[in-house]
Amino acid sequence: MFGCELHDDSSTRGYNQYGYDGEDFISLDLNTGSWTADNDKAELFIKQWDPNSGKAQYWKNYLKSNCIDQLQKFVSYGRETLERKVPPTASVFQKHSSSPEVVCHATGFFPKAVNITWRKDGEDVNEDVELRETLSNQDGSFQKRSILKVPAEELQKHNYTCVIQHSSLEEELVLNVGERRILSGWRNTFL
Numbered sequence: 001m002f003g004c005e006l007h008d009d010s011s012t013r014g015y016n017q018y019g020y021d022g023e024d025f026i027s028l029d030l031n032t033g034s035w036t037a038d039n040d041k042a043e044l045f046i047k048q049w050d051p052n053s054g055k056a057q058y059w060k061n062y063l064k065s066n067c068i069d070q071l072q073k074f075v076s077y078g079r080e081t082l083e084r085k086v087p088p089t090a091s092v093f094q095k096h097s098s099s100p101e102v103v104c105h106a107t108g109f110f111p112k113a114v115n116i117t118w119r120k121d122g123e124d125v126n127e128d129v130e131l132r133e134t135l136s137n138q139d140g141s142f143q144k145r146s147i148l149k150v151p152a153e154e155l156q157k158h159n160y161t162c163v164i165q166h167s168s169l170e171e172e173l174v175l176n177v178g179e180r181r182i183l184s185g186w187r188n189t190f191l
Helices: 040-049 054-083 152-157
Strands: 002-006 012-020 023-029 034-037 089-094 101-109 115-120 123-125 129-131 142-149 160-165 173-176 181-184 187-190
Touching: 002 054, 012 054, 023 040, 023 054, 034 040, 089 160, 089 173, 101 115, 101 160, 115 129, 115 142, 142 160
Parallel strands: none
Antiparallel strands: 002 012, 012 023, 023 034, 089 101, 089 181, 101 142, 115 123, 115 160, 129 142, 160 173, 181 187
16 A cells, blocks of 8 residues: 655655555655565565665655655646536526426536525425436536426416526526526526
């Protein structure tokens, strides 16, 4: 087993250890650049396996520099991904004008967590709502949809809105079912 660690205070630690038959066998001492044996058989093994300490020096150099450099790259890539925020593009539509289903669709957002709800005249609607699972897009962003089952005459009598909350948005996106508009971040385009 081998690896390296990078701590918050910028200190590092590396290790290279071998086991045999379920027990510790040899380990690398990074301070001296030499192998430490855990028993007599391991002492004999080290003398034959790495007589000039070439392997020990290789691993010492790798664990103190290359391994730490690679770890720092992975950490920075992870930070970029974790901190990335992309607002959703959203739309509200009916498949047919006579259909009792209205779909609110959000796509292109990152990170994955999103909240889609419905309101009727400003009050939350929890009945007759089908919230679909969040799906991945090919570009690494996500999409999600919520379907509201409501008769067409109810849509004409009341003001129904789809509300989308996402960490990339400073305020929630509110789409009015009657206006049929597409919103992306702060821009809106009316259909």
